[in-house]
Amino acid sequence: MRTMRLVTTAVSALAVAVTISLAAPAAAQNVPADLSTLPPPDTSYTPPKTAWGDYDFSHTYQIEYINNARILLQRPESFGNRFFLTPEEFAKRLAAAERSDASYSAASDRGIGTSGTEGLADWIKSSTFAHRTSMLVDPVDGQLPPMTPWAKDMMEKGRSSWVPVQDFDWVSDFDSWDRCVSRGFPASMFPFRYNNGIRVFQSPGYVTIVLEMLGTRVIPLYKDKATAEAAGWPGNVESWMGDSRAWWEGKVMVIETTNIKSGDSVAGDGYSRAASPLNVATQATLPFNTTPMTKQARTIERLSMPNDHAIDYTLTYTDPAVFTAPWTARIEWVRDDKYEFFEYACHEGNQQIKDYISASRAHRKAVIEGTQEAVTLENDPSARFATIFDRDPAATYPNAPGGFGGPPPPPPPPKDDNKGG
Template identity: 55%
Template sequence: MKSLKSIRTIMAGTMLAAAGLATLGTGPAMAQAVPDDLTTMPAVPTTFDPPKTAWGDPDLRGTWPIDNIASLPMQRPAQFGDRFWLTEQEFAQRQEQANRSDEAYQAEDENDTIGMGHWVESDASGRRTSLLVEPANGQLPAFTEKAQKLMAASRTSWTPNTEFNWLTDFDSWDRCISRGFPASMFPFRYNNGIRVFQAPGYVVIALEMLGSRVIPIVDKGEGQIPGEIEQWLGHSVGHWEGNQLVIETTNIKTGDSATTDPYARNGSPLNMATMGVPPFNVIPTSKQAKVVERLTMTGPDSIVYEATYSDPEVFTAPWTARLDWSRNDDYQFFEYACHEGNVQPRNYINASRAGREQAEGGESGGSK
């Protein structure tokens, strides 16, 4: 069973080692040509003519795991300045780190064991410095004053020194409900499988971790639903612009009857390598939140995925992330059994209550 907290506990002792892999890049089948000017990001190639389904749509079906970019940071580390790309010397250093990751994986296979070599797998064949491509500085736009106040008051197990007294003191991912949106489309340390299915009038994006998306294909501008209807992964409708699939998502979950917060919180960090204060899993979501995704096949085994996020009540400007997907139909999905055996919320609550009682001079009361 995969309890979120138990996995986090297993990983805790090796997180510092994993941090050394925090800048590993994209896979070989989807490597984008690196321009001479490392401060420029070329447009997404559109010259590839993808195969078509029996009903005539571009065929995106397949397994597209993003585990090989799981350590690429959301925001650009400061040492890379205004560069979208690594230098050849930096790339060589990244490759050396990746080789050590490969060695750990192979050693576990040889010893018939499973450890961090399998949990945190990285590939160094890409030269990107971050997932963000807009703003050009590689940093998320500033938060609004309202968003900053909500984030400061947020409750999640990822926030240091949080006191826990009930389930509402945990975010939606702590409670095995959802990573939120668009966070669910971004890589994490594990369970990064993505599968695309298609049928006439529909595209389905199945996620290995908490949820799948059923996306009807409609005429542009159609398929909207009343704003009162909200979903953890939002309401998505798609249309084709040539060979490019465009998905517009609104009606993203903004509130939870179990909490007094006016906004829902993203259920997990956008990317562990970018966690700061406050952590990114407490970014609020307002009713104005909207995501526009574009999926473009750039070769038989490669898709460029772009997501542009706007929420004027939270961010002072929109931002865009670009991810390179590589086909791997041999990738195995594993059950993300998060609810089963997830005893840690109770443990957090009991420990927090006991600590408060001890501080007040009373006896530990445990569960109440």
């Protein structure tokens, strides 16, 4: 629920500074001269190996910087088909990050907080990904492919707390994230507006990906693709995070996931409902959290380490009954072994669902009695989620400012105690 999604303090300023200091400051040198070209993942670095011979990815990572830098899932129109920013656009993104970091530069006037930095500007200076125009890389325009007519109809009929002008009368009026069941897959693998930590654990034959918010994936590792595919679940077995099977292709860990919980957000029967493949809490994505998922849904993830402080993460999603073409996103996981996870205590027994229902019933009764106004698109705060309202500070928008707004006002002039008054 919107009212119970609380931000937890997760990043130590010192840890961020140490992590960023590992990065080479010459990220701009890795940006291609042709900004509409996306180089393949760099696999020249050789990670150390575990005692049993697998490449060692076992670290803590975060994708918080992607969210905080406002690198959106879908590409702003002003960037066209470019994968990378121009130098002028990059300067705007960096300036916005420096303004954001300034909020951490000292304790507040009430003595709350300590001097430090979010580390956002340092990451932007050191990361090639920070020059990117969107998370989506395919289609080349950085936009999600059109939905099929059936899928679009089901999305528009779906029920969720993010749908404007909707009454709440039972649990079927909420999506799986509202109810703290699951963010769904692959939605869980993208930056949200908070709690963006990722931990990777490895043991012989397995890799485990622990997500800071609602999700742990225990993935068996096989000797090759054919063996992994042969080990898949029967078609009638599904789970919220799907059936994931992994194998190595050189230095790249490949994960195929099928058998993701299929369904929609229309059915009153809970067994027929599914999580949306993309969550509204990811910036510049689909609205409402009501996109359906069918049994044809499938993902391929590719993880590689371009250096000792990051993972290059690529995910391709296919569901031909929902999207008219596959789509691919590629992001960076920033290694931060001192990033702290705090308990994400959202669970299915939360009082908030009951409160939504009782408040909605009381409001409808008051409308009938004439003591309150009916909910409309004009007065429902959820109406904003029907459109993409996130702004990349590096982009140009018609009639709308971008990013974090203008620079902070100058400090007041020092008081002259010699003046009378």
